[in-house]
Amino acid sequence: MKPNVLLQYILPHRFLSRIVYHATRWEWAPWKNFLIGQIVRRYDVDMSQAAQPDPLAYQHFNAFFTRKLKPDARRADPDPQAILCPADGRISQSGRIRDGRIFQAKGQEYTAAELLGDEATAAAYRNGSFVTIYLSPRDYHRVHMPLDGKLLGTTHVPGRIFSVAPFAVEAIPRLFARNERLVCHFDGEHGPFVSVMVGAILVSSVATVWDGLTIPPYASDIRKVDCRARGVTLERFAEMARFNMGSTVILLLPEGYELDSLAPQQVVQMGQRLGRWAGTTA
8 A cells, every 4th residue: 555545544644634724724824835835836836817806905815725716717608508617626437327336436436325425316317427526726716606596405424534635535435425525405307416525634614695604513423404495496507505625516416417528637626517417318
């Protein structure tokens, strides 16, 4: 086992993530400007697309990391039946869910039931489609709706907080089904779909537009919240959540949606087409 993979098993994930959570919200100017400057330079962050293009004008590092974009920086594919990319990043994997199994990397897979923490809800995606998108530190870290949808509920699934960088995805079995995550269930025009916000080491904080900060606190047991009575309906392209620091988003879609040809490590932007509704399959 490579040293960087071995470290993933022995590091105190939650302890380190708690430290980073507070460190990235410290407003002391020399500290926050140092962190922001490091990310901008190291990852060549394009600040010209940000609503506030001055990286040092942000209150703290997390405010910079979750920055808004200018209104015209991204556009939604005009086809109303198109699946929109929910985030900026790179395609990790995409394709068919085969008998409930999802491809992670060569030699690695996991089940939809494991990912969702629920056998019953996973049945809708048994032979559907999935898209896994990895967000790096240079990317826009707000997550948007791939389709119009009414919020049915959320499931906070406890777990580890392994890195979701490509080296870890290739080496750690069932990584996405083992990491702490928030599963967001929606009902759309053509049936249910889910957007899964997967936490990662040092960056395991998730906030939604309907509940605000959701992770942390971390979960010790599966926590399900029924949201149907709240009447939360979000249009495609609308913001739904954000990572306070980056991670991975996984979309699960039922049968009837056809994905475009999406290559691993392909760069994608929020709002671009990932596929479209093709009708009920036989």
